[in-house]
Amino acid sequence: MGRSEELSDFQRGTVVGCHLCKKSVREISALLNLPRSTVSSVILKWKRGGITTALPRSGRPHKLKEEDRQVLEQIAVEKCLPSVDALTSEFQSASGADVSSRTVRRELHEMGFRGRVSTYNKPAGREKAEKKQAAASQDEAQVDVSRLDLRVGRIITAQQLPETDSLYMVKVDVGEASPRTVVSEQVKFVPVDQMQNRMVVLLCNLKPAKMTGVVSQAMVMCASSPDRVEILDPPSGAAPGDRVTFQGFPGEPDKQLNPKKKVWEQVQSDLHTDSQCVATYKGAAFEVVGKGVCKAQTMSNSEIK
Numbered sequence: 001m002g003r004s005e006e007l008s009d010f011q012r013g014t015v016v017g018c019h020l021c022k023k024s025v026r027e028i029s030a031l032l033n034l035p036r037s038t039v040s041s042v043i044l045k046w047k048r049g050g051i052t053t054a055l056p057r058s059g060r061p062h063k064l065k066e067e068d069r070q071v072l073e074q075i076a077v078e079k080c081l082p083s084v085d086a087l088t089s090e091f092q093s094a095s096g097a098d099v100s101s102r103t104v105r106r107e108l109h110e111m112g113f114r115g116r117v118s119t120y121n122k123p124a125g126r127e128k129a130e131k132k133q134a135a136a137s138q139d140e141a142q143v144d145v146s147r148l149d150l151r152v153g154r155i156i157t158a159q160q161l162p163e164t165d166s167l168y169m170v171k172v173d174v175g176e177a178s179p180r181t182v183v184s185e186q187v188k189f190v191p192v193d194q195m196q197n198r199m200v201v202l203l204c205n206l207k208p209a210k211m212t213g214v215v216s217q218a219m220v221m222c223a224s225s226p227d228r229v230e231i232l233d234p235p236s237g238a239a240p241g242d243r244v245t246f247q248g249f250p251g252e253p254d255k256q257l258n259p260k261k262k263v264w265e266q267v268q269s270d271l272h273t274d275s276q277c278v279a280t281y282k283g284a285a286f287e288v289v290g291k292g293v294c295k296a297q298t299m300s301n302s303e304i305k
Helices: 009-020 025-032 036-049 066-079 084-095 101-111 124-139 263-268
Strands: 150-160 168-173 180-184 199-203 209-211 214-216 222-225 228-231 271-273 279-281
């Protein structure tokens, strides 16, 4: 029987009772479905001292209570004591808990403290935990259009992908060291000559995705309906790399949108052109500060994607 399967006092008493009724170890084992070694051990303890209850085990003490763990963590961070023994003594005085330095060391290790006790005010484990918490906070940040990295771009070249009837592969200057490769679905709606040297609005922080063997690094923003698509036009005077922003939504874009968080999908449902064909998010225009707003050519009150 394993350590986790300790006999109850009732079971121990039953073993002794069977022994007093002249049952053999083999018979008791078969009757109670217990290992012979366990039966023998219970009978031996009873013979030596009349004991039928389980004796307390030696070994690791129980973990600290949560309130004591908080006290220990505070002392470790604030006191910068020279050793575990010194920290244990301080903790015992503060909490009244009777624990060994070994237990204290184990508890600190489980909290994420590493290295020398005197450096516990800046433990490596804690720094990692703080970074992880910061990343989680960004993921849980408010979802709105400010998390999209929308920029003005200029299409340098455009060509239809071989063996497709709807996809262009375009190279777009967005003010970076090299142009981005983008796969876009405008072949059925925009002639290739109208794609060349065209100014566009580009969503730049989607996770790159492979489409028909080509890695697409952004998305061309368009007004869209089931039978029509119009590429959004930036304002006159906008230059590649100019940010598209929204009044009332001042946050900074994510470095890259996490597909699992569905940020783009949540924001996209509120992107539309208004009655004047101006691209908007919840009524706030796609704006290049100091230069104007982004618009579709003719499609008003339409979805943007």
